Amino acid sequence: MSKCLKVSVAALVIATPALAEGTFGLGREALPEEIAAWDVDIRPDGQGLPEGRGDVWTGEEVFAEQCAACHGDFAEGVDNWPVLAGGFDTLGDKDPVKTVGSYWPHLSTVWDYVHRSMPFGAAQTLTDDEVYAITAYILYSNDLVDEDFELSHENFADVEMYNSDGFIVDDRAETEYSIWRAEPCMENCKDDVEITMRASVLDVTPDEGGDEEEAAAEPETPAQAAPIEVAAAPDPALVAEGERVFRQCKSCHQIGEGARNRTGPQLTGIMDSGIGAVEGFRYSKVFTDAAEAGHVWDEATMTEFLARPRDAMKGTRMSFNGLRDEDDIAAVIAYLRSFDGPS
Amino acid sequence: MDDAIKAPSRRAFLRGSAASVVGVAGASAAAAGQPDPLITELQDWATGLGDGVDATPYGLPIEYEKDVVRRNVEWLTADTISSINFTPIHALDGTITPQGCAFERHHSGAIELRKEDYRLMINGLVDRPLVFTYADLERFPRENHVYFCECAANTGMEWAGAQLNGVQFTHGMIHNMEYSGVPLRMLLEEAGLDTAGDLADKWVFVEGADASSNGRSIPMEKALDDVLVAFKANGEALRKEHGYPVRLVVPGWEGNMWVKWLRRVEVMDGPVESREETSKYTDVLEDGTARKWTWVMDAKSVITSPSPQSPITHGHGPLVITGLAWSGHGKITRVDISKDGGITWETARLGKQGDTKALTRFYLDTQWNGEDWLLQARAMDETGYVQPTKAQLREMRGENSIYHNNCIQTWHVTPNGEAENVEVS
Numbered sequence: 001m002s003k004c005l006k007v008s009v010a011a012l013v014i015a016t017p018a019l020a021e022g023t024f025g026l027g028r029e030a031l032p033e034e035i036a037a038w039d040v041d042i043r044p045d046g047q048g049l050p051e052g053r054g055d056v057w058t059g060e061e062v063f064a065e066q067c068a069a070c071h072g073d074f075a076e077g078v079d080n081w082p083v084l085a086g087g088f089d090t091l092g093d094k095d096p097v098k099t100v101g102s103y104w105p106h107l108s109t110v111w112d113y114v115h116r117s118m119p120f121g122a123a124q125t126l127t128d129d130e131v132y133a134i135t136a137y138i139l140y141s142n143d144l145v146d147e148d149f150e151l152s153h154e155n156f157a158d159v160e161m162y163n164s165d166g167f168i169v170d171d172r173a174e175t176e177y178s179i180w181r182a183e184p185c186m187e188n189c190k191d192d193v194e195i196t197m198r199a200s201v202l203d204v205t206p207d208e209g210g211d212e213e214e215a216a217a218e219p220e221t222p223a224q225a226a227p228i229e230v231a232a233a234p235d236p237a238l239v240a241e242g243e244r245v246f247r248q249c250k251s252c253h254q255i256g257e258g259a260r261n262r263t264g265p266q267l268t269g270i271m272d273s274g275i276g277a278v279e280g281f282r283y284s285k286v287f288t289d290a291a292e293a294g295h296v297w298d299e300a301t302m303t304e305f306l307a308r309p310r311d312a313m314k315g316t317r318m319s320f321n322g323l324r325d326e327d328d329i330a331a332v333i334a335y336l337r338s339f340d341g342p343s
Numbered sequence: 344m345d346d347a348i349k350a351p352s353r354r355a356f357l358r359g360s361a362a363s364v365v366g367v368a369g370a371s372a373a374a375a376g377q378p379d380p381l382i383t384e385l386q387d388w389a390t391g392l393g394d395g396v397d398a399t400p401y402g403l404p405i406e407y408e409k410d411v412v413r414r415n416v417e418w419l420t421a422d423t424i425s426s427i428n429f430t431p432i433h434a435l436d437g438t439i440t441p442q443g444c445a446f447e448r449h450h451s452g453a454i455e456l457r458k459e460d461y462r463l464m465i466n467g468l469v470d471r472p473l474v475f476t477y478a479d480l481e482r483f484p485r486e487n488h489v490y491f492c493e494c495a496a497n498t499g500m501e502w503a504g505a506q507l508n509g510v511q512f513t514h515g516m517i518h519n520m521e522y523s524g525v526p527l528r529m530l531l532e533e534a535g536l537d538t539a540g541d542l543a544d545k546w547v548f549v550e551g552a553d554a555s556s557n558g559r560s561i562p563m564e565k566a567l568d569d570v571l572v573a574f575k576a577n578g579e580a581l582r583k584e585h586g587y588p589v590r591l592v593v594p595g596w597e598g599n600m601w602v603k604w605l606r607r608v609e610v611m612d613g614p615v616e617s618r619e620e621t622s623k624y625t626d627v628l629e630d631g632t633a634r635k636w637t638w639v640m641d642a643k644s645v646i647t648s649p650s651p652q653s654p655i656t657h658g659h660g661p662l663v664i665t666g667l668a669w670s671g672h673g674k675i676t677r678v679d680i681s682k683d684g685g686i687t688w689e690t691a692r693l694g695k696q697g698d699t700k701a702l703t704r705f706y707l708d709t710q711w712n713g714e715d716w717l718l719q720a721r722a723m724d725e726t727g728y729v730q731p732t733k734a735q736l737r738e739m740r741g742e743n744s745i746y747h748n749n750c751i752q753t754w755h756v757t758p759n760g761e762a763e764n765v766e767v768s
Contacts, residue, residue, distance in 0.1 A: 023533050026479045030464050030472035038464055038607050041548060041558060041615045070421070080421035092631030096743055098622065103633075106616045113618040116556055117451065120425070123554035167625065170637040176739055181727040184679065186688045192768075193684030193717060195755060199508040199651075199764035206416055206512070247452060250424055262422065 042112040046156045049111065053152035054133025056140040062130050063137045066119045069252060069263055069317065075099075075141040078263055085141040088162065101142025105164045107156065110135050121248045122321070235334065242335025245328045249320070255339050264318060268339045270297055286315040302336070303329050403443075411435075413444055416512055419500070424452040425555075427494065429515030432645075432667065433652040438519050438694070438702040439489070442582045445518035448494055448598065450555030453584040456604055461552075461588050463530075463572070467609035468545065470535025477588055480574060483525040483533075488571060488594070489701040491669045493517040493640050495597035495624055495746035501733070502742045505753075505764045510650040513752060513764060517669070519702035522592050524573030527566050531610065539610050542567070548615050549591055552606040559600045560614035561593065565638075569594045569700075572605065595671030595700040596638040597746070599624050629741030642730050643749035644668035644678050644705070644722035655711060655760030662711040664691075668703045670724035675703040677723040684717030684753060684767040685732070691720070716756040717767055733766065 042048040054062075064073060070081035077083035087097025096102075100110055115131045117123050126134070136151040144162065145151075151159070199205065246255070252264035259266035265278035275295040276287030283291070290313070295301065305312040306329045308322045323329050404411065415428035427448040430440055447453065458477040466472040494516035500506045507513050531547070539545050547566045550558040561570070571592040574581060581587040586603025593600040599619055614620065614636075626634040646666035649655050655662060668675040675697035679688040694704030705720070722730045731739075733750035754762040 023535070024483060026482055026533060027465075027473035027475040030466055030474045034464065034474065035466050035472060039466055039609060041550075041609070041617070043613065044616050080418075089631075091627055091633070091743075092629065094742075096627055096631070098627070100622075104622050106621060109616055109618050109621050112558075112615070116558075117554055117618075120451065121554075123451065166631070167621075167633050167635045170634050170639075172634075172637065172639075172641070176731075177726070177728060180729050180731050180735070182729060184688070184721065184723065184729045186679070187686075189686055189688070193686060194768045195717070195765045196768050197504045197766040198755075199505040202504075202506055204416075204418065204506060205508040205651075206414060247424075250422065250452075 040112075040116055042108040042115075044106040044108050046108060046153065049108075049153045049156055050128045051153050052128040052132050053150055054129045054131070054136055055150040056133075056136045056145065056147050058130075059133035059135070059137025059140070062126075062133050066122075066126070066130075067134065069320075070120060075138060081263075084138055088142075091163070091166065099142065100138050101144060101162055103163050103166070105161055105167055107135065107139075107159050107161055110138060111156075121250075238331050238334040239338045241327075242331035242333070242338075245323065245332050246335050248323075249332075252318075252320075255336070267336060271302065271333065271337045271340055273297055275301065284315055284317045286313045299333065302333055306332060408434075411444060413446060413515075414511060416500075416507065425450050427496070427516060429511045430518050431511050431652075432515050432517070432647050433510045433650050435647070436665065436704070438667070438704050439577060440518035440520055440702075442520065442576055442579070442585065445520065445582075445585065446494070446516050447584040448516070449553075449584070450557050451553050454553045454604060455583060456552055456588065458588045461606075463589065463605060464607045465530055465534040465610075466607070467548075467611050468536075468539040469531070469610050470538050473530075473534045475530070477574070480525055480572065480589065483529050485523055485525060486571065487521055487523050488569075488592075489519065489521045489698055490592055490594045491517055491519045491640075491700065491702045492592075492598045492601055493643075493669070493671075495599060495637075495640070498643075498748040498750065498752075499745045501750070501752075501764075502737075502744060502748055505766045508764045509652040510645055510647050510752075511652060514645045514647075514667075516598070517667075517702075519669075520576040521578065522571055522573040523575035523578075524571040524589075524592065527570040527572050527591070527608065528568075530572060530608070531566065534610075536610070539563075544612065546611045546614050548607075548609045548611055548617075549600075549602045549605060550607050551586070551602045552604040556606075557599070557602055557619055558615060558617040559602060559619055560611070560617065561600060563610075565593070565596070593638075595640060595673075597624065597640055600638065624746060626740065626744040626746050628744065634744075637747055640669070640671035641747065641749045642668070642670035642672065642675070642722045642724040642728050644675075644720040644730060645752045646680070646718050646720045646754060649718070649756055649760070649762045650754050651762050651764055654762055655756065659712045660710060662709055664707040664709060664718070666705055666720050668697070668705055668720070668722040669701065670722065670726075670728070671700060672728060673699045673725040675722055676725050678703075678705040679721045679723075680705075680707045681719040681721070682714075682716045685719055685751070688721065697725075711756075713758040714756075715758060716754075717765070718754045718756055718762070719751050721751055 040048070070078055071084050072078050075084035083097060084100050087099045087102035090097045090102060104110065111131055114134055115126065132151045136145065136149055139145045139159065140147060140149060252262060253267050254260055254262060255267040259268045261278065261281045265281035273296065274291055275297055276283045276291030306323050309316055309318050309320055323332065411431045411434040413428040413430060415423065415426060420426040428446055430446040431444055461477040463475040463480065497516035498513055501513055536542060542563045545563040546560050547563060548558055548560050550556040572589060573592045574589050576585065581590055586605070589605050591602045591605050620635065626637050628634065644666060646664060647653065648665050664680060668678045678691045678693065680691050681688045689707065691705040691707045694706060697703040730749060730751055736748065736750050753765050753767050755765040756762045
């Protein structure tokens with residue numbers, strides 16, 4: 001009897017662990033594998049790094065494939081995307097160039113960020129060794145290591161960053177607040193005032209969009225809407241799914257009203273149009289060849305291209321690896337088609 | 344929509360804008376001696392019927408306000424997925440920013456995360472690493488607070504000179520909402536901080552569930568002070584673009600630290616020195632060294648009307664000058680306004696007593712008779728800090744800091760009532 005009682009008391013203790021004082025007993029214990037999955041931060045001293053290694057040459061290959069579309073083959077940056085290399089000793093200039101080489105104080109930041117957030121649109125798809133290799137290549141492109149350098153968890157802490165001493169902790173309290181916490185002037189605060197610069201001279205302000213009065217006076221007749229061929233109308237659910245999948249493409253491709261060529265060509269009306277024929281876009285050779293041959297983006301060619309871009313168009317600069325799921329490909333094509341018609 | 348109601352209102356709009364042109368010239372429709380047909384003629388809206396309930400189950404602003412929207416500056420960033428847009432503060436009044444027009448800043452796009460799929464992990468130097476569901480969070484005691492959230496880069500394009508001609512673009516990386524949520528302190532205490540030992544040199548690292556994760560390190564002192572794990576804003580669920588279902592609120596500190604889609608809080612014995620706190624959100628000084636950990640947003644104010652996007656259209660006589668003031672150090676205690684570019688100042692009226700680390704609305708009820716004005720506002724907070732001029736900031740920091748530009752802004756109001764972003768000596 002008493003033994004039985006003991007057992008049930010023990011069971012009760014297991015069922016409701018004793019609450020620490022002042023807590024609510026909410027949430028559950030995080031399991032080690034859950035913590036391992038999410039706790040991936042790397043500290044400046046290398047704490048948190050997994051075992052692994054990668055050399056500059058491997059890094060160059062992976063970088064060309066995974067990173068160069070935005071950051072350039074030599075980490076010099078394409079369009080407005082970040083420059084990763086160079087810019088040494090420019091931080092005190094009128095236009096400082098802040099790169100991994102010239103500005104970043106810790107190598108751990110590079111590994112941590114590439115590992116958790118890159119490539120843009122396909123985060124956390126790189127292996128640990130690929131991250132080591134890319135990090136080694138970025139160091140090399142900044143002339144911080146030799147071409148035969150291999151980065152690993154063992155030599156990570158030995159790498160010295162160029163601007164590691166370039167930062168001070170916020171000192172506004174001492175340098176600024178002491179001066180600017182003062183009774184302000186109310187009268188005769190200066191002798192005269194002149195306008196020294198006007199924003200309208202630069203004219204970089206975005207348009208407010210449309211003349212309001214005209215827009216309001218415009219008769220809203222539904223008849224003016226573009227005629228829609230009911231038979232060709234795509235499945236809205238499929239188009240919506242395609243829009244979701246297309247997010248992976250959006251970092252390089254624009255589509256729809258006002259779409260412009262960016263890293264990749266704009267894609268409005270791309271289906272059933274000529275391959276390599278988007279006006280104003282500088283194509284790689286494989287595309288200009290296809291354009292000369294008069295090839296067209298039909299269902300089959302687009303499906304093949306989206307599945308394995310670099311196999312379908314050998315030599316394309318598009319770094320995207322392709323869509324594995326056939327349903328995703330069909331959805332993206334439906335989405336692309338939804339922007340067909342007069343443009 | 345009922346066309347019968349729409350059509351006459353369009354005419355009214357045109358009449359209205361014609362009246363305002365006359366107004367600038369110093370007259371008004373009534374003064375012309377003609378009876379106002381808006382009064383003397385039976386209007387459709389006064390005889391017909393409007394929309395029934397449920398016409399719009401979740402209401403949107405009326406079509407006449409359709410230009411009061413967030414806008415972005417395309418040349419600022421490579422694309423819109425990692426980018427920012429701006430709150431239309433020129434067209435708002437009071438202090439609360441409606442969620443639908445509150446600025447957005449994403450590093451890898453606004454993700455869609457269901458409450459059911461939401462998990463928050465507390466780990467690191469804690470007694471019991473924990474995982475909370477969304478439902479768990481709702482069972483902690485809750486608090487409500489109004490706070491401003493300002494991007495550290497707000498006004499960042501103006502360091503080298505007057506550049507963007509609109510207060511939305513110069514100062515619109517800010518919003519101010521009432522948050523409902525659980526103090527981070529409670530969640531940390533739930534996990535237990537005995538393991539952490541002396542808390543004075545401890546930090547928390549906070550990160551989001553999106554691909555950027557936007558990790559930031561926050562000193563434990565702040566984490567235990569007023570940081571909020573928020574799931575409602577202005578009474579309703581957070582919007583997707585503001586971190587639905589859960590975001591961090593870090594009162595008075597730069598917006599980048601207000602991690603959206605908050606998924607993990609790790610107690611640590613030092614900062615991570617993540618991308619967002621080294622390569623970005625550090626402030627390069629004139630000699631090329633950079634300040635780091637510049638978390639607090641110093642006192643700042645700006646006149647929202649009149650301003651380039653909100654010119655004077657009503658002619659001479661009474662004019663309301665209005666704007667916003669805020670400080671990451673606490674309450675706004677005073678705002679002064681100058682009409683002559685900073686030679687003389689008069690003290691504005693605060694809409695209501697300033698709340699700590701929240702927007703304060705100010706007004707100057709004055710007269711304008713077509714004068715040329717160089718309009719400025721200057722905020723003071725409860726620490727006695729006085730908002731500096733751009734010249735003072737440049738002298739201290741140079742022109743390359745990008746972040747934390749809290750300078751006094753100047754609008755040149757011309758005799759036709761228009762305003763332009765200018766710099767003055």
